Amino acid sequence: MRFGEFGGRFVPEVLISPLEELERAYSKFKDDEEFKERLDYYLKNYAGRPTPLYYAENLTKKLGGARIYLKREDLLHGGAHKINNTIGQALLAKYMGKTRLIAETGAGQHGVATAIAGALFNMEVDVYMGSEDVERQKVNVFRMQLLGANVIPVKIGSKTLKDAINEALRDWVSSFEYTHYLIGSVVGPHPYPTIVRDFQSVIGKEVKRQILEIEGVLPDAIVACVGGGSNAIGIFHPFIKDPVRLIGVEAAGKGLSTGKHSASLSAGKRGVLHGMLSYFLQDEDGQIVTTHSIAAGLDYSGVGPEHAWLKESGRAEYVAVDDKQALRAFIELSKTEGILPALESSHALAHAMELAKEMSRDEIIVVNLSGRGDKDLGIVMEVLR
Amino acid sequence: MIKKPALITFITAGDPNITATLDFMISLSKYADVIELGIPFSDPMADGRTIQLANERALKNGTKVGDVFKTVKKFKDQSETSVVLMTYYNPVYRRGVENFVKEAKEAGVDGLIVVDLPVEEAGEYLNICRRYKMETIFLAAPNTSKDRLRLIDEASSAFVYLVSLYGTTGARERVSESAFDLIRRAKEVCNKPLAVGFGVSKPEHVSELINAGADGVVVGSALVKIIEKYGEGATEKLEEKVKELKMGVDGL
Numbered sequence: 001m002r003f004g005e006f007g008g009r010f011v012p013e014v015l016i017s018p019l020e021e022l023e024r025a026y027s028k029f030k031d032d033e034e035f036k037e038r039l040d041y042y043l044k045n046y047a048g049r050p051t052p053l054y055y056a057e058n059l060t061k062k063l064g065g066a067r068i069y070l071k072r073e074d075l076l077h078g079g080a081h082k083i084n085n086t087i088g089q090a091l092l093a094k095y096m097g098k099t100r101l102i103a104e105t106g107a108g109q110h111g112v113a114t115a116i117a118g119a120l121f122n123m124e125v126d127v128y129m130g131s132e133d134v135e136r137q138k139v140n141v142f143r144m145q146l147l148g149a150n151v152i153p154v155k156i157g158s159k160t161l162k163d164a165i166n167e168a169l170r171d172w173v174s175s176f177e178y179t180h181y182l183i184g185s186v187v188g189p190h191p192y193p194t195i196v197r198d199f200q201s202v203i204g205k206e207v208k209r210q211i212l213e214i215e216g217v218l219p220d221a222i223v224a225c226v227g228g229g230s231n232a233i234g235i236f237h238p239f240i241k242d243p244v245r246l247i248g249v250e251a252a253g254k255g256l257s258t259g260k261h262s263a264s265l266s267a268g269k270r271g272v273l274h275g276m277l278s279y280f281l282q283d284e285d286g287q288i289v290t291t292h293s294i295a296a297g298l299d300y301s302g303v304g305p306e307h308a309w310l311k312e313s314g315r316a317e318y319v320a321v322d323d324k325q326a327l328r329a330f331i332e333l334s335k336t337e338g339i340l341p342a343l344e345s346s347h348a349l350a351h352a353m354e355l356a357k358e359m360s361r362d363e364i365i366v367v368n369l370s371g372r373g374d375k376d377l378g379i380v381m382e383v384l385r
Numbered sequence: 386m387i388k389k390p391a392l393i394t395f396i397t398a399g400d401p402n403i404t405a406t407l408d409f410m411i412s413l414s415k416y417a418d419v420i421e422l423g424i425p426f427s428d429p430m431a432d433g434r435t436i437q438l439a440n441e442r443a444l445k446n447g448t449k450v451g452d453v454f455k456t457v458k459k460f461k462d463q464s465e466t467s468v469v470l471m472t473y474y475n476p477v478y479r480r481g482v483e484n485f486v487k488e489a490k491e492a493g494v495d496g497l498i499v500v501d502l503p504v505e506e507a508g509e510y511l512n513i514c515r516r517y518k519m520e521t522i523f524l525a526a527p528n529t530s531k532d533r534l535r536l537i538d539e540a541s542s543a544f545v546y547l548v549s550l551y552g553t554t555g556a557r558e559r560v561s562e563s564a565f566d567l568i569r570r571a572k573e574v575c576n577k578p579l580a581v582g583f584g585v586s587k588p589e590h591v592s593e594l595i596n597a598g599a600d601g602v603v604v605g606s607a608l609v610k611i612i613e614k615y616g617e618g619a620t621e622k623l624e625e626k627v628k629e630l631k632m633g634v635d636g637l
Binding site for chain 1: 411427428429431432434435437438441444449450474475476477478479480500501502503505506523524525526527528529530533537548549550552553
């Protein structure tokens with residue numbers, strides 16, 4: 001239940017029993033043939049897997065360095081990688097006999113993906129969302145409601161993602177008998193970081209198969225953005241034992257020196273929150289501080305414990321990209337390849353574009369294009385004006 | 386620490402400000418056997434609305450962990466009443482477990498409750514508390530198995546804190562059925578005194594729980610509500626309320 005010293009199960013006593021129940025159920029069903037078949041069926045026929053691994057030829061030529069491949073998670077149903085996890089966990093919840101799903105959401109992407117899974121499997125869905133985010137993300141709120149979910153604004157603390165997680169945990173304390181808490185990233189108490197990682201690993205497994213088919217060799221580097229870190233872990237994990245550079249890109253927001261960012265690995269300290277020992281942005285008293293990023297999906301003050309361990313062990317590298325760099329990458333990919341990337345994924349792309357220039361033409365970079373940018377048009381329009 | 390049956394009263398340090406906290410502690414100590422003082426935290430996930438708001442008020446006015454220690458020290462200079470700190474783990478971890486326990490001990494803190502530190506994760510913490518002779522209190526919930534109750538009893542030196550219900554802190558109309566079941570089960574396996582909290586707000590609740598075999602009761606949100614309403618001027622109202630609750634302990 002640990003990644004090195006990170007992870008663990010730092011929760012109030014009342015949650016120990018539901019977490020143990022979840023752990024037992026997951027270890028029972030994860031290798032169950034029928035469960036796996038059903039999951040594969042929905043991933044393929046409903047979510048749209050496998051997603052293409054696309055050689056970004058125009059971008060590569062323009063930069064004149066390493067060959068850039070894009071893992072097109074943006075083409076999935078719902079517009080992001082989030083659905084890999086929500087279908088997996090919702091199906092698991094169904095097998096466990098739960099009738100209700102609760103989730104936290106920041107930008108609303110995970111909330112939408114949970115609402116989709118709830119509609120698909122006919123389960124009641126309540127999504128907790130900071131009231132600030134409800135204001136900022138009205139379209140996603142409406143989207144969730146159309147999909148049959150109930151969106152509950154959280155009006156306490158910083159009124160953002162971390163508070164939504166607190167509120168979902170509070171709900172779960174009194175509802176676990178019939179409710180599954182569907183966490184949206186590789187965060188939270190054990191076994192969540194493992195479960196979410198396993199469901200997201202489908203990304204990396206496909207990349208491995210696809211790149212070997214296309215290029216006949218493994219990539220030299222894989223780049224993914226890191227908020228909580230689920231798309232990054234998903235693409236990294238199958239390559240952990242391979243000689244491939246794994247690079248996580250955090251959000252430097254308005255700059256690491258301004259304090260207005262959400263780069264918990266680059267600028268945070270070890271701490272314990274939301275059930276896990278990991279890195280958090282916090283003050284000297286251990287109070288969790290508020291974060292900023294132009295990409296709402298990266299706007300979290302912590303990070304998954306496996307990332308903390310990958311950093312600590314030196315197996316993965318972590319860098320930070322600021323709002324402006326991400327925005328430039330957003331515009332660049334739109335113009336050169338005709339693809340609007342999510343602002344989250346634009347962080348990974350921004351770093352990959354820098355990296356490509358330093359690498360030779362026979363080297364390969366894979367970027368996880370974790371989501372599509374349509375949801376960000378409002379923000380981009382505002383900034384560009 | 387607990388003279389049976391005991392009244393344990395909770396307030397959040399720094400709500401509405403740290404000077405008032407000292408006054409409140411003094412008035413609570415006239416009737417309470419133990420004062421449980423909450424260290425305000427940015428993410429109090431085990432707490433209901435009332436205490437969440439108290440945490441927010443305390444942090445907004447700049448209450449620091451160091452201020453809480455100083456306040457305990459001032460209180461202990463003039464009172465014998467036991468003081469237990471209730472905290473989430475991160476403020477402890479951030480300070481360094483040993484530093485935290487040491488500072489708490491020096492301030493005169495008698496015991497610690499760390500809400501989100503279950504026994505499995507508490508190895509280092511327990512060693513340090515033993516070394517500094519700091520009393521430990523762990524929580525048990527209605528769904529805690531007998532085997533875990535045993536572990537929790539072993540890890541707790543002062544008393545075991547029984548969480549009466551499936552939920553967060555906060556005043557409720559009546560005592561949850563699960564409280565009585567938990568008291569029964571805990572009595573079978575625990576050697577330490579048993580204090581029941583969460584949702585306990587009235588003298589009737591208190592006497593009901595004591596009659597059911599609890600060695601102590603914890604009242605928090607009902608007091609914090611008074612502070613929310615009267616602010617710095619809550620001293621008298623608090624005293625009235627604790628007196629009333631104490632009557633519940635002593636038998637109505």
